[in-house]
Amino acid sequence: MNYMLRSRWWSFGFRSAIMLYFIILIVLPILGVYTQSFSLGWAPFWESVSDPLAWKAVLLTIRLALIATVINVLIGTMIGWVLIRYRFFGRRILNSLVDLPFALPTAVGGLMILLLLGPGSFVGDAAQRLGFEIVFHEPAIVIAMLFVTFPFVIRAVQPLLEEMDKAEEEAAYTLGASKAKTFLRVIFPTMLPGILSGAMLAFSRGLAEFGAVVLVAGNIPGKTLIASVYIFGEVESDNPQGAAAVSIILLTLSFLILWLLNVIQSRRSGV
Amino acid sequence: MHIEVSGLNKSFGDFHAVRDVSFSIEKGHLIGLLGPSGGGKTSILRMLAGLETPSSGDIVFHGKRVNDLPPQERGIGFVFQNYALFKHMTVYDNVAFGLKIKKFSKSQIRDRVMELVELTGLKGFEHRYPHQLSGGQRQRVAFARALAPEPQLLLLDEPFAAIDAKIRQELRTWLKEMIERVGITSIFVTHDQDEAIEVADEIMIINKGRLEQKGSPWDIYKSPQTQFVASFIGESTIVEDVSKLKGFEEAAGWPGAQALIRPEFIEVGKPGEFRLQSATEQGKVKHLHFRGSEWMVEVEVGSITLITYRSLEKEVLHPGDEVRVLVHRAYMFNQSDSWMMENRLKEDPMPIHI
Amino acid sequence: MKKLWITLTYAVFLVLLIAPLVRIFSGSWAEGWDGFIEALTRPQSLHALWMTFLIVIIVTALNTLFGVMLAIYLVRADWLGRRMKQLLNSIVDLPFAVSPVIGGLMIVLLLGPNTIIGTFFEDIGFKVVYAMPGMIIATLFVTFPMMVREVMPVLQEIGSQQEEAASTLGAYSWYTFWHVTWPSIRWGVIYGVVLTVARSMGEFGAVLVVSGNIINKTQTATTLVYQDVENFNIVAANSVALVLAAISIGLLLLMEWAKKRKEVH
Numbered sequence: 001m002n003y004m005l006r007s008r009w010w011s012f013g014f015r016s017a018i019m020l021y022f023i024i025l026i027v028l029p030i031l032g033v034y035t036q037s038f039s040l041g042w043a044p045f046w047e048s049v050s051d052p053l054a055w056k057a058v059l060l061t062i063r064l065a066l067i068a069t070v071i072n073v074l075i076g077t078m079i080g081w082v083l084i085r086y087r088f089f090g091r092r093i094l095n096s097l098v099d100l101p102f103a104l105p106t107a108v109g110g111l112m113i114l115l116l117l118g119p120g121s122f123v124g125d126a127a128q129r130l131g132f133e134i135v136f137h138e139p140a141i142v143i144a145m146l147f148v149t150f151p152f153v154i155r156a157v158q159p160l161l162e163e164m165d166k167a168e169e170e171a172a173y174t175l176g177a178s179k180a181k182t183f184l185r186v187i188f189p190t191m192l193p194g195i196l197s198g199a200m201l202a203f204s205r206g207l208a209e210f211g212a213v214v215l216v217a218g219n220i221p222g223k224t225l226i227a228s229v230y231i232f233g234e235v236e237s238d239n240p241q242g243a244a245a246v247s248i249i250l251l252t253l254s255f256l257i258l259w260l261l262n263v264i265q266s267r268r269s270g271v
Numbered sequence: 272m273h274i275e276v277s278g279l280n281k282s283f284g285d286f287h288a289v290r291d292v293s294f295s296i297e298k299g300h301l302i303g304l305l306g307p308s309g310g311g312k313t314s315i316l317r318m319l320a321g322l323e324t325p326s327s328g329d330i331v332f333h334g335k336r337v338n339d340l341p342p343q344e345r346g347i348g349f350v351f352q353n354y355a356l357f358k359h360m361t362v363y364d365n366v367a368f369g370l371k372i373k374k375f376s377k378s379q380i381r382d383r384v385m386e387l388v389e390l391t392g393l394k395g396f397e398h399r400y401p402h403q404l405s406g407g408q409r410q411r412v413a414f415a416r417a418l419a420p421e422p423q424l425l426l427l428d429e430p431f432a433a434i435d436a437k438i439r440q441e442l443r444t445w446l447k448e449m450i451e452r453v454g455i456t457s458i459f460v461t462h463d464q465d466e467a468i469e470v471a472d473e474i475m476i477i478n479k480g481r482l483e484q485k486g487s488p489w490d491i492y493k494s495p496q497t498q499f500v501a502s503f504i505g506e507s508t509i510v511e512d513v514s515k516l517k518g519f520e521e522a523a524g525w526p527g528a529q530a531l532i533r534p535e536f537i538e539v540g541k542p543g544e545f546r547l548q549s550a551t552e553q554g555k556v557k558h559l560h561f562r563g564s565e566w567m568v569e570v571e572v573g574s575i576t577l578i579t580y581r582s583l584e585k586e587v588l589h590p591g592d593e594v595r596v597l598v599h600r601a602y603m604f605n606q607s608d609s610w611m612m613e614n615r616l617k618e619d620p621m622p623i624h625i
Numbered sequence: 626m627k628k629l630w631i632t633l634t635y636a637v638f639l640v641l642l643i644a645p646l647v648r649i650f651s652g653s654w655a656e657g658w659d660g661f662i663e664a665l666t667r668p669q670s671l672h673a674l675w676m677t678f679l680i681v682i683i684v685t686a687l688n689t690l691f692g693v694m695l696a697i698y699l700v701r702a703d704w705l706g707r708r709m710k711q712l713l714n715s716i717v718d719l720p721f722a723v724s725p726v727i728g729g730l731m732i733v734l735l736l737g738p739n740t741i742i743g744t745f746f747e748d749i750g751f752k753v754v755y756a757m758p759g760m761i762i763a764t765l766f767v768t769f770p771m772m773v774r775e776v777m778p779v780l781q782e783i784g785s786q787q788e789e790a791a792s793t794l795g796a797y798s799w800y801t802f803w804h805v806t807w808p809s810i811r812w813g814v815i816y817g818v819v820l821t822v823a824r825s826m827g828e829f830g831a832v833l834v835v836s837g838n839i840i841n842k843t844q845t846a847t848t849l850v851y852q853d854v855e856n857f858n859i860v861a862a863n864s865v866a867l868v869l870a871a872i873s874i875g876l877l878l879l880m881e882w883a884k885k886r887k888e889v890h
Binding site for chain 3: 320321322341342343344345347348349351353355356357358359368369372373416417419420
Binding site: 027099100112254 | 876877
């Protein structure tokens with residue numbers, strides 16, 4: 001009995017320690033940002049957020065992340081489909097390569113884009129001759145976001161396609177549906193939840209991206225300065241309260257997306 | 272092991288899974304917990320094992336209260352519904368698991384495992400993994416694993432549920448023999464009445480968390496104490512107004528009472544087949560179903576449809592035939608009571624004394 | 626039609642993934658083998674790679690330990706109510722939604738030199754922000770969900786019956802964990818480790834904010850790449866990036882391998 005009592009105390013202490021670690025590591029910092037941004041009251045908060053450079057940075061981030069997400073949905077859906085449904089030379093290698101952006105440090109990713117498209121490179125020069133700029137302009141930011149969020153849609157769509165019973169598709173054919181119609185009415189609805197959740201993950205990651213973007217964006221305030229780089233600048237110039245204020249806009253947005261994603265997923269598993 | 276359970280309750284949130292269950296089990300008996308799915312049988316079993324904590328009530332093994340004892344210290348063996356074999360271990364290691372924990376020596380473990388492997392007919396399969404075995408073999412491994420540490424009580428949760436109908440029959444007989452040979456007190460859960468009747472020494476019928484009746488299979492069949500038990504065990508037809516049947520007129524004295532009539536309480540046949548014509552009733556054959564060894568007859572008596580069986584030896588009936596129907600007896604139920612009612616007209620009104 | 630789709634897929638991979646990868650390889654050879662070696666053997670490169678190595682080891686060890694245990698609690702513990710479990714479960718994902726820069730900012734706000742906790746630690750001679758501990762905490766924060774998210778589904782899939790069977794056979798929790806649970810979750814944990822290593826090695830934003838990026842002191846491999854690029858020292862940046870990219874590809878292969886093993890078992 002004594003032994004049991006002791007082991008009960010042990011397990012109680014143990015689990016409390018784990019929970020405490022968890023709360024301190026994750027919850028406390030997040031609360032910290034929220035309290036800090038309001039630490040001086042509403043007025044300074046409002047001032048930080050309504051600084052044109054700040055809200056321009058936030059809007060720019062949202063706009064570019066949206067563009068990257070749309071492109072991602074298109075190519076991600078296609079690649080997810082091709083990698084699952086077709087058998088061709090190099091399929092396995094390509095499939096492993098999808099995860100590369102997850103494995104690669106984002107700063108390295110940014111450097112790659114800079115080298116490939118930057119001044120002095122073949123593509124960069126060609127583009128310049130044609131009269132438009134890539135690096136240090138918006139296209140480079142979109143490309144950087146695209147690169148780091150590349151796996152999300154693919155990896156969300158693939159399991160759904162794999163799970164899908166081939167018989168469903170065949171049933172549609174026997175009922176007289178054309179290939180296009182079958183895709184639109186049978187296959188696409190199956191993929192849709194994956195596309196949506198992949199897109200949301202990609203969007204929230206795009207909003208948050210820093211490493212890849214900071215190297216290629218040029219970071220001109222009001223033009224190519226995205227939110228996370230703006231926050232970094234505020235921290236560097238010793239204005240943590242301003243950094244926190246912009247942070248919570250970005251954070252709240254991301255949390256909303258995450259929450260939506262949870263709702264979608266729980267509804268899907270509920271059905 | 273002698274087991275005494277009193278006032279056992281278990282709630283999961285708002286759901287009251289087990290309500291005030293009390294029973295005692297003699298050493299060496301084989302008990303079947305029978306009832307519909309979701310009725311609380313498995314919860315009772317898991318509380319006996321210590322895998323679930325009772326909300327209230329006492330569980331006593333051998334005169335010692337074990338409520339606070341973890342499963343590790345209860346001296347039980349548990350066979351799970353899906354066997355829960357350790358899938359990364361061979362048959363040998365699965366069976367040896369409990370012995371290793373008890374720190375038996377290597378040679379002791381080998382002797383005991385080989386003994387059980389032989390007993391369960393798994394010789395030659397010791398080095399297979401669970402996924403290389405058939406359902407019946409996995410069940411035997413689960414059984415051997417549970418028996419290895421020599422538990423005092425064996426608990427089996429739906430032991431045959433995951434096995435095909437064909438092998439199930441064979442395994443039932445095997446399990447009953449095996450448990451008798453080992454002589455261990457055992458409790459198994461099932462929702463299949465044939466299984467419970469065939470395997471168990473004693474049956475406990477559980478419905479909606481309550482213990483409805485406990486007794487030998489024959490007792491329960493012969494004298495069910497509640498309507499649920501009567502309708503759950505064996506086949507039967509419920510008749511709303513039994514006073515319309517000949518010989519049961521006095522049932523009108525209990526308004527609201529229902530009758531439950533088993534097929535074997537009823538005889539049908541051509542008029543010449545009955546000795547006591549006066550007790551029979553006019554009926555009409557509605558349907559006939561061939562049941563392999565006999566006919567199942569659906570017969571209409573007035574507005575009541577009754578079901579009975581008829582031997583293949585007797586004259587074949589046809590749908591639409593006019594027949595005589597004799598109802599020997601019926602179980603009567605109302606809100607509070609249950610009793611047996613015999614056909615009054617079966618007593619020969621003019622007995623002939625020789 | 627099928628041909629067109631496959632060609633398109635190849636094109637996307639070529640442009641988006643393969644071309645940049647090749648470019649990094651060729652870029653670091655721009656000044657030959659000597660240039661590459663020289664860039665790598667600079668004291669700040671060696672120091673930065675050492676820092677990254679330390680952070681990866683410490684963060685991976687801590688996250689594996691706490692991640693596996695938290696996953697077990699979140700899946701198995703009955704003493705946490707269902708609601709509580711759901712809440713904790715969604716909290717686990719929060720770091721995914723937090724921009725790394727903000728993650729770093731949080732640590733600075735909470736433990737920086739101007740805060741109560743920060744001054745307290747500084748007084749006892751323990752510097753958190755702009756030093757190693759802060760960098761580790763920031764990386765821990767960012768990579769925390771990886772392990773939990775890999776292990777939880779595996780635990781859910783294997784169910785608790787095998788563990789219950791072990792307990793009825795007399796095994797206590799520690800023995801049950803090592804002999805019954807661990808063999809089943811092993812490959813999930815290894816996959817989680819690989820992911821955590823990759824992510825903590827590549828972490829940039831959070832570390833940049835917390836570390837202050839001081840050469841030879843708090844500079845990691847990724848922040849060194851950043852600084853080299855800012856200083857237009859492209860060849861040097863390239864060389865360090867090449868090392869990181871090569872490790873990443875190695876990790877990617879490891880991931881593939883772990884994934885396959887995970888599916889077999």
